[in-house]
Amino acid sequence: MSICPVVLAGGSGSRLWPLSQQHYPKQFINMFGKHSMLQQTLMRLEGIDQNIQILPTQIVCNESHRFVVVDEANKINHDLQEIILEPIGRNTAPALTIAALWQLQSDHDPVLLMMPADHLIKDVKAFQESIKLAYEEAMNGVIVTFGITPSSPESGYGYIRSEGESDIKPILGFTEKPGKEVAEGFLKSGNYFWNSGLFILKASVWLDAIRQVNPTMVECCERAIQEGQNDDKFFWLDQESFDSCPNDSIDYAVMENIGRENSPNAVVINLDAGWSDIGSWLSVWEHSGKDKDGNVIEGDVLQRLSTNNLIRGNNKLVTTIGVEDLIIVDTSDALMIAHKDCSQEVKGLVENLKENERKEYESHQLVLRPWGSYETLEMRDGFQVKRIVVNPGKRLSLQLHHKRSEHWVVVNGTGTVTLGDDEFELNENESTFIPVETKHRLENKTSQPLTMIEVQVGSYLGEDDIVRFDDDFGRA
Numbered sequence: 094m095s096i097c098p099v100v101l102a103g104g105s106g107s108r109l110w111p112l113s114q115q116h117y118p119k120q121f122i123n124m125f126g127k128h129s130m131l132q133q134t135l136m137r138l139e140g141i142d143q144n145i146q147i148l149p150t151q152i153v154c155n156e157s158h159r160f161v162v163v164d165e166a167n168k169i170n171h172d173l174q175e176i177i178l179e180p181i182g183r184n185t186a187p188a189l190t191i192a193a194l195w196q197l198q199s200d201h202d203p204v205l206l207m208m209p210a211d212h213l214i215k216d217v218k219a220f221q222e223s224i225k226l227a228y229e230e231a232m233n234g235v236i237v238t239f240g241i242t243p244s245s246p247e248s249g250y251g252y253i254r255s256e257g258e259s260d261i262k263p264i265l266g267f268t269e270k271p272g273k274e275v276a277e278g279f280l281k282s283g284n285y286f287w288n289s290g291l292f293i294l295k296a297s298v299w300l301d302a303i304r305q306v307n308p309t310m311v312e313c314c315e316r317a318i319q320e321g322q323n324d325d326k327f328f329w330l331d332q333e334s335f336d337s338c339p340n341d342s343i344d345y346a347v348m349e350n351i352g353r354e355n356s357p358n359a360v361v362i363n364l365d366a367g368w369s370d371i372g373s374w375l376s377v378w379e380h381s382g383k384d385k386d387g388n389v390i391e392g393d394v395l396q397r398l399s400t401n402n403l404i405r406g407n408n409k410l411v412t413t414i415g416v417e418d419l420i421i422v423d424t425s426d427a428l429m430i431a432h433k434d435c436s437q438e439v440k441g442l443v444e445n446l447k448e449n450e451r452k453e454y455e456s457h458q459l460v461l462r463p464w465g466s467y468e469t470l471e472m473r474d475g476f477q478v479k480r481i482v483v484n485p486g487k488r489l490s491l492q493l494h495h496k497r498s499e500h501w502v503v504v505n506g507t508g509t510v511t512l513g514d515d516e517f518e519l520n521e522n523e524s525t526f527i528p529v530e531t532k533h534r535l536e537n538k539t540s541q542p543l544t545m546i547e548v549q550v551g552s553y554l555g556e557d558d559i560v561r562f563d564d565d566f567g568r569a
Contacts, residue, residue, distance in 0.1 A: 160463035215367025240286025246276035251288035313338035488536035490564035497551025506543035
């Protein structure tokens, strides 16, 4: 008995802006507890059953997130297969098709447990019991999904129609994201579940189902793998082939056909495990611990006469007086204040940022890199100040800049500097100067983090003024 976890980690999490941004979306953020949502997803099957072998996890994600995914898995010592990199997002149906095709290359047909990387499940044991119940059905060629008993007429979820008293119920119909009036009718009938977005099924069963409704998608995904390239722990899908792939979700592509003629056999299991897709700040408020006034507070926050708010501070004090039902999220580069009833409108705000080419849409001032991170402390005409942290055993690329010089000051740790033909150590409270057009590199050979202040001076300070000659992460 074996299960191959397939984690889809390509979401943008735009409804949780400004904390979640394009280059660092919600699945990589510690929203609940000490582990990120991706890490919680990876850990979800640990200790499920000694009779069930859990294969190394298959992750499908955006190529720009590849090093973050590796770092998140390494922090919890989680075993991964090759990480499949999408050059562009094409929704969940192509992602699952890619994963199924990938697994079938090895001449076996595993049971796949498809899990989005950004869901919250509070009761892991109950989740595991549902997985064990679903496994036998999946082995018999059935598509299994997990339903959530609806608590309100949400129009943003898919609805599964099913009847019967057994733990495993046949799916009689599926409606993806109905209008509010239709959702209210579903809620009153008592015969509907919310669709959790979790699926367990054999790889061949998925391919048969998607090939029946969209053979072009399968052909594009096959070609994207055939023309793709391996790069150590990453597999890069062929861009041209994947770009031509239809954009569709599992729900629209296959699940809405369940119950119709020639549709695949599918069942639903009621998942009572504290599930949420954390699709908005309202969801975060609902699933977080609250103080006596109903407030969810994180960071340096002081409130008076304020009730039922979500308030997240950052590096400065946030205060409120006499407010209620608000979402207040402060980050290093943006402050958002919204009414909880408007939490779904955050996505529209992000679209406005994108249209106006605002950098706040893409990333925070703190930017993760495979070697560590950097944070922009100040940027003015002609100069920029950054705090750079290099993780133990990591080094930046060997590079030069055409339009800027740099001054480095070590504030914690010891760095090894390559400057032209010279190599030397730089200790705490020591500095060096990097002239324009000079090859240089910074390395941390120690077991402790290295922190450095970098002052850039020049006519152009963009990140694209980097010429790489050698790089440990394949970016040269």
